[in-house]
Amino acid sequence: xxxxxxxNEKIYDLAIIGGGINGVGIAxxxxxxxxxxxxxxxxxxxxxxxxxxxxxxxxGLRYLEHKEFRLVREALAEREVLLEKAPHVIRPMRFIMPHxxxxxxxxxxxxxxxxxxxxxxxxxxxxxxxxxxKADSPLNAAITQGFEYSDCAVDDARLVVLNAVQAREKxxxxxxxxxxxxxxxxxxxxxxxxxxxxxxxxxxKAKALVNAxxxxxxxxxxxxxxxxSPYGIRLIQGSHIIVPKLFDGDKAFIMQNDDRRIIFAIPYxxxxxMIGTTDREYSGDPALVQISTEEIDYLLSVSNAHFKKQLKHxxxxxxxAGVRPLCDDESDNPSAITRDYTLALSKVQKGExxxxxxxxxxxxxxxxxxxxxxxxxxxxFPQMQGKWTAHHSLPGGExxxxxxxxxxxxxxxxxxxPDALTNRWAxxxxxxxxxxxxxIDSVTELGQNFGHGxxxxxxxxxxxxxxxxxxxxxxxRRTKLYLEFEPDQVEGLxxxxxxxxxxxxxxxxx
Ligand SMILES: Cc1cc2nc3c(=O)[nH]c(=O)nc-3n(C[C@H](O)[C@H](O)[C@H](O)COP(=O)(O)OP(=O)(O)OC[C@H]3O[C@@H](n4cnc5c(N)ncnc54)[C@H](O)[C@@H]3O)c2cc1C
Numbered sequence: 001x002x003x004x005x006x007x008n009e010k011i012y013d014l015a016i017i018g019g020g021i022n023g024v025g026i027a028x029x030x031x032x033x034x035x036x037x038x039x040x041x042x043x044x045x046x047x048x049x050x051x052x053x054x055x056x057x058x059x060g061l062r063y064l065e066h067k068e069f070r071l072v073r074e075a076l077a078e079r080e081v082l083l084e085k086a087p088h089v090i091r092p093m094r095f096i097m098p099h100x101x102x103x104x105x106x107x108x109x110x111x112x113x114x115x116x117x118x119x120x121x122x123x124x125x126x127x128x129x130x131x132x133x134k135a136d137s138p139l140n141a142a143i144t145q146g147f148e149y150s151d152c153a154v155d156d157a158r159l160v161v162l163n164a165v166q167a168r169e170k171x172x173x174x175x176x177x178x179x180x181x182x183x184x185x186x187x188x189x190x191x192x193x194x195x196x197x198x199x200x201x202x203x204x205k206a207k208a209l210v211n212a213x214x215x216x217x218x219x220x221x222x223x224x225x226x227x228x229s230p231y232g233i234r235l236i237q238g239s240h241i242i243v244p245k246l247f248d249g250d251k252a253f254i255m256q257n258d259d260r261r262i263i264f265a266i267p268y269x270x271x272x273x274m275i276g277t278t279d280r281e282y283s284g285d286p287a288l289v290q291i292s293t294e295e296i297d298y299l300l301s302v303s304n305a306h307f308k309k310q311l312k313h314x315x316x317x318x319x320x321a322g323v324r325p326l327c328d329d330e331s332d333n334p335s336a337i338t339r340d341y342t343l344a345l346s347k348v349q350k351g352e353x354x355x356x357x358x359x360x361x362x363x364x365x366x367x368x369x370x371x372x373x374x375x376x377x378x379x380x381f382p383q384m385q386g387k388w389t390a391h392h393s394l395p396g397g398e399x400x401x402x403x404x405x406x407x408x409x410x411x412x413x414x415x416x417x418p419d420a421l422t423n424r425w426a427x428x429x430x431x432x433x434x435x436x437x438x439x440i441d442s443v444t445e446l447g448q449n450f451g452h453g454x455x456x457x458x459x460x461x462x463x464x465x466x467x468x469x470x471x472x473x474x475x476x477r478r479t480k481l482y483l484e485f486e487p488d489q490v491e492g493l494x495x496x497x498x499x500x501x502x503x504x505x506x507x508x509x510x
Contacts, residue, residue, distance in 0.1 A: 012038040012173075013381060015192045015206035017180045017220060020050040021156070022341075022358045023212035024163035024174075025366035026373050031170035032392075033374065033385040038204055039164075039172060040194055042179035044473045045466075046160035048286060049214050050363065051477050052322025054240065054264055054277055057082050057090055057364045058151035059120060061254070062262050063339060064112050069119070071340040075364045076120025079152050082367065083124060086162065086394040088403060088430030089155040092125055093266075094251040098139055098146040098306060103256045113149055125150035138247035138307055153252075153266065156363055157477035158428060161466050162394040163366075169395070176467045182224045183209055190353045208380055210373065211357040215286035215325040221357060230344040231359050232328035234337055235283065239291035239321040240276030241299050242268060242483065246309055255306045261335055263302045269480055270420070272317065275299050279334040282323050291319040318483055327359040341369050345376045354380055396430025403427045416443050421453040428479065436461045448496060451489040452481050456496070463500060471497060 014030050016023045019041025027039045041047075059076035060068070083090050099106060113128040128149035133139055164174050178196040185191075190209040195201050213220045218229040245267070247253075252266040261279065268274040278295045296313065304310050327342045341361035348354050356376060361369050367389050378384055400406050406426040410433060411417055421443075425433045436458055440446065447456025454474075462468035462478050471493045475482035485493075 010036075010204065011189065012036045012204060012206040014038070014208050014210055014377075015180075015183075015190060015204060016040075016210040016212055018212035018214055018216075019045040019160070019164065019174070019176060020048060020212065020214045021046070021160050021163070021363050021366040022214070022361055022369055023210070024160050024167060025370040026210055026212060026358075027167040027172045027174065028163045028170060029367075029370040029374055029387075029389050030377075030384075031167050031172040032388050035381060035384060037167065037172035038192075038206060039167065039174045040178040040180055040192075041174075041176045043287075044176055044469070044477060045164050045174075046157040046477055049322045049325065050160050051157040052238070052240075052289075052320050053156045053363055054238075054266070055154050055156050055268075055274070056093075056151055056264070056266075057154045059116055060339065060362070060364075061112055061116055061149070064115055066336055066338075068338060068340060071338075071362075071365070072115075073119045074368050075362065076116065076122075078120075078364050078368060079125060080121060080123055081390050082154075082364070083152055085389075085392065086154075086159065086397045086430075088396050088400060088406075088427050089158045089162065089394075090152050091403070091427075092150055093153045094126070094148055095151055095254045095264075096131060096146055096148050096251055097254045097256070098133075098143040100143070100256050103258070103260065109147055113147060116149060122150075125152075138309065139253075140306060140308055143306065148251075154363065155428070155480070159363065159394075161478065162396065165395045165466065174467070177469065180220075180224065184225075185353050188351050188353055190355075206353070208354045208356065208377055211355065215323045217325055217357055217359060221355075225355070227346070227355075230346070230357070231342060233359060234281070234326045234328045234334070235286060236324040236326055236334045236337060237280050237282040237289055237295075237321060238277035238324060239295045239299075239319060240274050241291070241296060241316045242272050242274050242318040242320075243311055243315045244273070244317065245271055246273040246275075246303070246307055246311070253306065255302055257302045257305075263299065265303060265307070269483065272483065275303055281334055286323040286325075289321045289323050291321045295321075325360060341365065341372075343369070343373055343376055396432035398431055400426075400431040406430065406433070410437070413437070413439075414441055414443060418453070424453060424479070425458075435465070450493045450496070451486070452484045454479065454481055454493070459493070459496065460500070463497075463504075469497070469501070470494075 013035040014037045016039040027037050031037045059072045063072050117127040131148045132145050181193050181195050183190050183192045189205045193203050218233040221227050221229040255263045266274045300311050326337045329338050331337045342359040344357045346355040403426045407422040410422040468474050
């Protein structure tokens with residue numbers, strides 16, 4: 001690693017810290033409005049909160065109980081906007097809520113669902129209805145009726161990567177494995193000091209700094225900028241377990257627990273069910289968060305109270321945990337802290353460069369958050385163009401039709417490709433799949449086979465176009481094949497990546 005600091009003379013309009021959904025969302029919007037944008041992510045894109053979510057684009061039915069009408073209205077409307085922008089990584093999903101009258105009366109749930117159906121514009125998503133369970137239901141026999149409504153499921157990490165790809169296509173410079181170690185104001189600029197795992201230390205200048213560091217937002221202000229944070233942050237851990245398919249069909253369940261919290265059981269990647277989430281105060285390093293035994297017991301007990309199939313610890317295939325960076329509203333109950341976002345623009349003297357910090361937020365509202373961020377920055381960039389993201393597809397979402405249509409088209413060209421592969425490709429890459437497969441007509445032309453339908457051509461694309469470096473980037477965040485890969489298959493992929501990076505470095509040096 002190079003240890004000397006070099007100065008990059010380019011002066012950007014915006015330097016954005018953080019490659020989670022909020023950082024990349026602001027980057028793509030700003031770049032599309034004509035601003036020059038630099039974004040740094042200390043690890044891989046989406047490697048923290050933005051890949052540890054419940055993977056829902058949802059209004060948040062339970063937020064109605066906390067009277068978060070602004071947030072719910074905005075989030076409900078965003079479901080349709082995002083579904084249109086990214087029909088490959090986002091899909092409509094029906095949610096079944098078993099009725100447990102001692103927890104919430106039917107009239108209360110019906111009222112909530114009425115608001116849910118009507119608060120935001122709904123074109124594609126179906127409205128709510130009552131459901132009655134027969135003997136073949138996967139639920140305990142005592143649960144005989146409930147309600148059904150619509151929201152959407154999303155591949156959270158791919159949503160982040162696609163926004164980063166689009167930001168780059170609009171001219172942004174997106175760098176990963178590069179930490180902002182400090183920044184200070186020098187007259188009308190921010191001087192941003194960076195440490196890259198590949199390039200060593202360097203610095204850039206920008207006219208405005210955007211702090212989208214998620215769980216690190218307040219620490220970054222205090223420790224790296226040596227300023228006072230305008231808001232407190234509450235770090236609230238949420239964890240999930242993944243088990244073999246608990247029920248058939250493509251509908252999810254939303255279960256009410258005796259503590260009045262709700263837990264989802266969501267069909268995941270055809271073979272699995274994802275169960276979560278929890279809510280508990282967290283005080284450690286957000287990068288080290290892990291599910292606890294109490295959280296596992298809690299999630300199993302809620303599932304077992306609802307489903308006929310009783311789960312034990314040994315049924316768990318995998319777990320994941322994340323930390324919600326919530327704006328501190330001094331609520332006693334972690335579940336009740338606002339999920340809405342707050343943007344803090346630092347007070348600036350005339351001629352001083354602004355700092356905009358992002359507190360809180362949801363995957364669902366990232367696009368609206370980005371629009372609000374740019375509205376706040378508009379006075380500093382009067383030449384900035386207007387809003388544009390609502391009606392532009394994300395990469396791969398353009399001219400793809402449905403996932404099923406696209407999967408069929410791929411199979412017409414690559415006739416020996418199995419359904420599982422063409423479906424995975426269609427829902428991960430949308431119409432960008434043609435950049436990976438080109439004109440080939442057999443899987444034998446896809447290069448080295450690492451197992452479970454992962455071939456060299458896809459891996460090369462992920463390295464060249466999607467910032468993938470390690471096998472974890474590819475298996476956990478770009479493809480979600482990590483649940484299937486055996487250790488020796490991961491080793492095979494690791495070896496290929498080492499060789500591939502060596503070859504690329506030699507080509508650059510030559
Ligand atoms: C359990 C759980 C379930 C959730 N479920 C949902 C859901 O179903 N639907 C929904 O809409 N929302 C959901 N959310 C909320 C959503 O996931 C978050 O609001 C969102 O991902 C936050 O994104 P972010 O960009 O602010 O933070 P992050 O994704 O954490 O990104 C911040 C990034 O900044 C980087 N960074 C920090 N400091 C530096 C530095 N100095 N230099 C460079 N990089 C730096 C970090 O490495 C990190 O990658 C859930 C959250 C959790 C925890």
